[in-house]
Each structure stands twice: as C-alpha cells, then as structure tokens.
Amino acid sequence: xxxxxxxxxxxxxxxxxxxxxxxxxxxxxxxxxxxxxxSAHTTDKSVNAATRNLFPVAxxxxxxxxxxxxxxxxxxxxxxxxxTKAANLVALARQILEQHGxxxxxxxxxxxxLPGVGRKTASIILNMVFGQPEIAVDTHIFRVANRxxxxxxxxxxxxxxxxxxxxxPEFRKDAHHWLILHGRYVxxxxxxxxxxxxxxxxxxxxxxxxxxxAKRGGVGAAIRRGGTRKAGAHATxxxxxx
Ligand code: SF4
Numbered sequence: 740x741x742x743x744x745x746x747x748x749x750x751x752x753x754x755x756x757x758x759x760x761x762x763x764x765x766x767x768x769x770x771x772x773x774x775x776x777x778s779a780h781t782t783d784k785s786v787n788a789a790t791r792n793l794f795p796v797a798x799x800x801x802x803x804x805x806x807x808x809x810x811x812x813x814x815x816x817x818x819x820x821x822x823t824k825a826a827n828l829v830a831l832a833r834q835i836l837e838q839h840g841x842x843x844x845x846x847x848x849x850x851x852x853l854p855g856v857g858r859k860t861a862s863i864i865l866n867m868v869f870g871q872p873e874i875a876v877d878t879h880i881f882r883v884a885n886r887x888x889x890x891x892x893x894x895x896x897x898x899x900x901x902x903x904x905x906x907x908p909e910f911r912k913d914a915h916h917w918l919i920l921h922g923r924y925v926x927x928x929x930x931x932x933x934x935x936x937x938x939x940x941x942x943x944x945x946x947x948x949x950x951x952x953a954k955r956g957g958v959g960a961a962i963r964r965g966g967t968r969k970a971g972a973h974a975t976x977x978x979x980x981x
Contacts (some may be wrong), residue, residue: 740889743978749907759916770790773803775860777828793815800836815828866915933949
C-alpha cells in the first residue's frame with residue numbers, strides 16, 4: 740500500500756472519531772490493567788459487567804491482594820477463563836505491591852513479567868497510560884490490517900511491526916483504537932459492511948461485500964409498467980368526473 744493511501748485511511752478514521760478510546764470501563768491505570776488483562780478471549784461487555792461489581796469493592800493492588808483468589812472469583816464469573824484470571828489477578832496485584840511500590844510499571848519488560856500480561860496488554864498500557872505510540876494487535880486489528888492492506892502479515896507480531904513501521908507519527912497514538920473499533924463495528928469477521936465503509940475506495944480487500952441490490956417492483960417500476968398502484972395509496976387527490 741502506498742504511504743499516501745495509508746495516511747488517507749487514517750485521516751478518514753480520525754475525521755470520523757477524533758478522540759478514540761477503549762470501551763473498557765476504568766478510572767485508574769491499575770483498573771485499566773485489570774480490565775485489559777481480563778479481556779483476553781472475552782468481550783469488553785462481559786469484562787465491564789464484571790468490573791462494575793469488582794471495582795467498587797477492590798480496585799487497587801492492595802485490595803485485590805487482600806480479596807484473594809476465592810474472593811475475586813465471584814466478581815468475574817461473567818468473564819471467560821475466570822478461574823485462571825482470578826489467580827493471575829491476585830498474583831499480579833501482589834507483584835505490583837512487592838516490586839513496583841503499588842504502581843503500574845511503565846516499562847514493557849516489567850509489564851510482561853506480570854502474571855497474565857502479554858505483549859498486547861503491555862502495549863495497550865504503554866500507549867494509554869504512558870503515552871507511548873505502541874500499536875497493540877488483537878484479532879480485530881489483525882483482520883483489518885490484512886484486509887485493507889495497511890499491514891499484511893501472518894502473525895500478530897508481523898502485523899504489529901508493519902503497522903508501527905508504516906503508520907505516520909501523527910496517527911500512531913490513536914491507530915490502535917481506530918482500527919479496533921473499525922474491526923469491531925464495520926470490518927466485521929463474517930460480514931464486513933463494505934458498502935457503507937468510509938475507507939472502501941482505499942481498502943485493498945479483494946472480496947468486499949457488494950451493495951444490496953435495489954428492490955425490484957417499487958413505485959418507480961410500477962409507474963414504468965403503466966401504473967398499477969392501488970387507488971388512494973399516496974395518490975394526489977383529484978376531482979371526480981362523471
Ligand atoms: S471496505 Fe470492507 S474489507 Fe475494506 S475496510 Fe471496509 S469493511 Fe473492511
């Protein structure tokens with residue numbers, strides 16, 4: 740894809756959504772870390788349902804650690820793999836307390852050393868909390884980058900490297916959110932909404948979904964056929980002649 744096309748795609752995504760952000764509910768860096776960690780292999784909706792109950796009770800490393808694994812579980816039952824995630828969450832809270840003074844660390848190595856935190860979660864935290872222009876690649880971004888031609892790749896890391904290398908600096912900070920939202924709501928896995936997609940003419944996907952055909956037999960067709968509309972149906976009132 741030509742750099743000018745890439746920039747044009749981002750310009751349109753930015754024009755449509757100038758201040759994109761995550762749909763995960765959070766009000767502190769630690770809450771964001773917990774929410775992103777819980778969101779692996781599950782929807783933001785189910786994570787929000789869990790954290791709405793969890794955070795009023797425990798939203799700091801100290802309170803999560805105090806709750807313990809069995810104490811955390813009932814709050815996150817809506818989340819897939821909640822047994823494993825509960826154990827990771829409590830271990831993560833303890834590690835942050837013991838090694839980082841209770842603060843979410845701002846280095847990739849320290850983040851990825853936390854239980855349940857991988858490259859994608861670390862990238863999101865580095866981007867959203869520490870303002871680093873990282874582009875985390877999830878399933879939506881992987882699909883959008885490949886379909887559009889923004890950054891084709893066989894693995895998430897290959898796509899991430901392509902996006903980081905090819906995204907103009909002015910768009911790097913928000914690229915993750917624009918692409919994830921585009922993949923979630925427009926360029927969906929099974930039926931991408933190509934006919935109404937704002938980057939359709941710039942996208943290189945060869946199998947775009949076609950626009951639905953106009954219905955045959957509408958009013959225009961009826962008129963062309965010689966007028967078979969029912970009397971009175973949106974008809975202009977006229978004088979009755981005898
Ligand atoms: S045109 Fe279709 S395939 Fe391309 S980005 Fe838009 S929705 Fe996705």
